[in-house]
Amino acid sequence: MSHPPLHLRGVLLDGTAEGEHVGELWVTAEGRISRDPVPDAETVVDGGWILPGLVDAHCHVGIGPDGPVDLETAREQGHVDAAAGALLLRDCGSPIDTRPLDDDPRMPEIVRAGRHLARPKRYIRGLPIDLEPDELPAAVAEQARANPWVKLVGDWIEREAGDLAPLWPDDVLRAAIDAAHAEGARVTAHVFGEDALPGLIGAGIDGIEHGTGLTDETIAMMVERGTVLVPTLINVENFPSFADAAGEKFPRYGTHMRELYERAPATIAAAVEAGVRVFAGTDAGGGIEHGRIVDEVAALAGVGLGPARALAAACGDARAWLGRPGLVDGAPADLVAVEGDPRADVDLLRSPSLVLRAGTRL
Incomplete structure (x- = not known):
C-alpha cells in the first residue's frame, strides 16, 4: 500500500524510561521509517514528543x-x-x-x-x-x-x-x-x-x-x-x-x-x-x-x-520483549505523537496529535 511520504520533527523517544533525542524522521511511501530525508514529504509533526506505538x-x-x-x-x-x-x-x-x-x-x-x-x-x-x-x-x-x-x-x-x-x-x-x-x-x-x-x-x-x-x-x-x-x-x-x-x-x-x-x-x-x-x-x-x-x-x-x-x-x-522494533530505520512506521512528555504525564497519551499504523493515519 502506497502513502504520501511524511516528515516528523520533535523529541524522539525510544519508548523506554530514559532514551530520547531531539531529531526528525521520515515515513516512506511504503509506510516505513527513514532517518534519511524523503523528497516531497509533508510535515505532519513539528514539535512535541514522538514514540513507538x-x-x-x-x-x-x-x-x-x-x-x-x-x-x-x-x-x-x-x-x-x-x-x-x-x-x-x-x-x-x-x-x-x-x-x-x-x-x-x-x-x-x-x-x-x-x-x-x-x-x-x-x-x-x-x-x-x-x-x-x-x-x-x-x-x-x-x-x-x-x-x-x-x-x-x-x-x-x-x-x-x-x-x-x-x-x-x-x-x-x-x-x-x-x-x-x-x-x-x-x-x-x-x-x-x-x-x-x-x-x-x-x-x-x-x-x-x-x-x-x-x-x-x-x-x-x-x-x-x-x-x-x-x-x-x-x-x-x-x-x-x-x-x-x-x-x-x-x-x-x-x-x-x-x-x-x-x-x-x-x-x-x-x-x-x-x-x-x-x-x-x-x-x-x-x-x-x-x-x-x-x-x-x-x-x-x-x-x-x-x-x-x-x-x-x-x-x-x-x-523489545516481543521482538518488535521501535523508531528505527526501516521499521514499520507505527508511532504516536503527543504534545508533551508522556513519561511525566501519561494522560497526554489520551489525546495524541497523530497515530500512524505502518504509515496509515488513524
Missing part, C-alpha cells in the same frame, strides 16, 4: 461480552485499540482465527497465542480447547507450531472445592512447557489465586497473567527464573463483580476473589519492588472494553512503576 500485552481480539464474536466485530475491536495508540497486541487467547484481518491497514499488529487450553468445565464455555492432563503436552506443541505464544488456564473454579484450584499436575506442566520451548514458542497462564503459581513457575513458564495470588515466595521464584508478569490491573477492578456473580453457589470463591482484589495493589507493588519484569495489558475482550491501554499504564504508574517506567512497560520495553 503502544503495546497491549494482554488482549483478546475475537472475544466479546457473550463469548466468541464474528470476524467483522473482531476487526472493529482491533480498530478501537489502534485508534487509542495500541499498535501492537499480544492476543492472549482467541476462539476465532483473526489472521484474515492482518491485511487491514487499520488493524494493529497481533502477536498470537492461539486458543486457551483448559480442562473440561474449568473455564469460560466456548473459549478454550478442552483437554485432559495427558493431552496437554501434545496440544501445547500443536499450538506452538502455529503461534509464538501458548496460553494455559492455570487456575479456575473447581466445583467440589468451591474455589480457585490448579488445573494441571506439575509433571504435565513441565512436559507441556518443554514442548512449547522445543518449538520456539513461549507459554503464559491465566492465574488469579495462589496455589497454581509454584507449579507453573517451577515448570519454567515464561509469563503469568493477572498474578493477584503472588506471595513473597512466588515473587522470588519469578525473579530467579525471569518470569514476567502482566497484571491487567484494570480488569482486577472487576473482581468484586466476579465474586457477586458467584452468589451463594460458590461462597468460598467469592470471599477469595474479594481478598485478592483488596490486596492486589500491594501484591503487584511487591513484585515491582522485587524486580519482576512487568508489562501493560488490559484484558480487553475479557471483561474490559478495547482501547483502554492508557488506563492500564496509569494504573501501573500508581502501583510503584511511576509514569516513565509504566510507559516503558507499554512501549519500548514491551516491544
